Amino acid sequence: VIGVVIGKTDVRSFPDRKNIGSERYTFSFTIRDSPTYFINVNSWGREEYIRSLSESFRVGDCVTIENPLVQSKEVEREEKFNPVTPSRYKLLLSENHSVVKTSSCYEMDTKLLSLLHLPVKDPQDYYSLGDIVANGQNLDGRILNVLAAVMSVS
Numbered sequence: 508v509i510g511v512v513i514g515k516t517d518v519r520s521f522p523d524r525k526n527i528g529s530e531r532y533t534f535s536f537t538i539r540d541s542p543t544y545f546i547n548v549n550s551w552g553r554e555e556y557i558r559s560l561s562e563s564f565r566v567g568d569c570v571t572i573e574n575p576l577v578q579s580k581e582v583e584r585e586e587k588f589n590p591v592t593p594s595r596y597k598l599l600l601s602e603n604h605s606v607v608k609t610s611s612c613y614e615m616d617t618k619l620l621s622l623l624h625l626p627v628k629d630p631q632d633y634y635s636l637g638d639i640v641a642n643g644q645n646l647d648g649r650i651l652n653v654l655a656a657v658m659s660v661s
Contacts, residue, residue, distance in 0.1 A: 508572045508598065510538030511619040513545060513627070514590055518561050520554070532557035537590050538570060539622045547580070547589045548572065550600035560600070564609040569619050573606040575599060590627055628652050 515536040523531045532554045539545035550560060564570055575598040589597075600607065633654045639646060 508538065508540070508546075508575065509569065509619075510540035510545070511569050511622050512564060512566050513537050513539045513623060515561075515566050518557055530554065534561045535589055537592070537627075538572070539625075539627075540619070542622065542625055544593060545590075545627060546592055546594045546596065546598060548575065548598040548600060549589075550605075552602040556602045560607060563607065567623055568609050571608045571610070572598060572600070573608070574601075574604050576601060576605075592627075626654060628654075 516534050518532055518534045520530040520532045523529045531551055533549065533551045534557060535547055535549045537545055537547050550557060577596050578599055579595060580592075580597045599605075632652050634646075634651045636653070636655070639651065639653070
């Protein structure tokens with residue numbers, strides 16, 4: 508699978524249920540290879556492997572993923588913690604079987620770079636801030652998608 512990284516989480520650790528007293532590490536990222544298709548990629552493993560893999564690329568880099576495990580995603584659970592994707596699947600990276608190679612999008616395909624700036628949500632599925640202010644009472648308790656731009660950071 509070849510795509511541009513459009514999102515990435517930080518490395519996290521969890522107690523390993525099989526080996527009491529030790530930790531398992533994880534991080535995930537989302538890659539996109541066309542205007543319509545993008546998929547979440549999860550990786551679990553030893554701290555050294557996960558940290559090294561996470562540090563090997565950043566958002567905006569193009570990656571080639573070789574030999575991932577393809578799994579059906581559990582929609583209820585998966586989409587609480589990862590971006591909602593159009594695919595019914597997710598990719599799982601394994602330290603022993605999978606390889607992630609990074610390269611410049613210019614080397615691979617300049618069309619991939621343009622995918623970095625496309626929204627991942629349907630353009631009809633956003634609320635403006637004005638709508639939220641005007642209809643705040645009616646929207647109470649609902650999950651909303653908001654498209655915004657940062658004007659300045661100081």
